[in-house]
Amino acid sequence: MDTFRKYVHADQSDQKQQPDWGINVLDVGHSIHPINTVYPDSKHPEGYFFEWDKGRVLAEYQLVYIASGTGVFEAEKLGRVDIQPGTLFFLYPRIWHRFKPDADTGWTEYWVGFEGSYANHLMKQECFNPERPLIQMGFNAEFINIFIQLIDTIRFGGPGSNQLAACLTIQLLGLVYASALLKAQSNSRKTQLINNIKYSIHENLNTNISPEELAAKHNVSYAWFRKAFKEITGKSPGQYQLNLKIQKAGKMLKETDLSIAEVAFQNGFESEYYFSRIFKSKMLLSPSKYRNNS
Structure with missing residues (x-):
């Protein structure tokens, strides 16, 4: 033209x-x-x-x-x-x-x-x-x-x-x-779906359910899920899930007498050593120091 x-x-x-x-x-x-x-x-x-x-x-x-x-x-x-x-x-x-x-x-x-x-x-x-x-x-x-x-x-x-x-x-x-x-409707549906998956993450914090399994459970591809999740929350699904586990573990360390190994196990971590390493990288204190720190 x-x-x-x-x-x-x-x-x-x-x-x-x-x-x-x-x-x-x-x-x-x-x-x-x-x-x-x-x-x-x-x-x-x-x-x-x-x-x-x-x-x-x-x-x-x-x-x-x-x-x-x-x-x-x-x-x-x-x-x-x-x-x-x-x-x-x-x-x-x-x-x-x-x-x-x-x-x-x-x-x-x-x-x-x-x-x-x-x-x-x-x-x-x-x-x-x-x-x-x-x-x-x-x-x-x-x-x-x-x-x-x-x-x-x-x-x-x-x-x-x-x-x-x-x-x-x-x-x-x-x-x-x-x-x-x-x-706008598409974004609304996307937001609703991601909110549903966020709920699933909260419900399965004590398990090792993977982001790939969460995507399959909600009938979407993992590539779409990861992109949409990060777009809406600012974090990847894996990091969002990990942050929630660490927050829950910190609360358990403060409010219960469970051992560090038991806290790690109840939050789906494979070992006390792995849990302690990840916890310190996120909270800047080891689990024991975090528990004792008033």
Whole structure:
């Protein structure tokens, strides 16, 4: 697809003659930005061009989709975030932002700028948040095809083009909304499953059940389980399990008269020596000194 961009002035007569559908498309485009070149290029009109050091503030919403290449994005209340292919981000009115491709990759971008009463309503939905403006869309053929239709509609104009552009923009926002909801549901299911496995770990602290066995018990692969568990808890399953055992052992050392060997055995450790070595590495004291330390 050829690169294309068009910026529409709000006072153009053809817009005045057509009904207000609550979304007014102000600019739309597709750009392939080459490697090792200045971004944004000089073809950006006044009001849209920005210097990296200063960033930019717009008076409109923009939806920007990075189809290929990598880069960075930064906005008010959001630190610098790496951009990967398939990332979509929203720009919000009156919120400072800046973004650019990596010099050694460049990137391909699609964007549409819009405003209007219905646009304001849509952008107040839960999944559209100026503090979380990035959504990982990945490759979505329907999304790309609608973007191409939108660009062609603005490129070739004709009767009813503004209404059609508004409809296509609503379709794009609908796909983004659906993608965000599915991701939220997926994350919710993931969190619930990991919480169930965490419960199993607590219930089996006195055994030697392995993380692989826990994954099989819950009908998921160990590779997925380990990645998801660390993503949610910040620790690998094995370390999480070991930390719980050490905490339980420490409590038993303080609150019971069981020997160190018995404490080790009841917490699933193979030997007193192994337990003592692991306990000291975690608690910085040997089991006997920990017990005697007030």
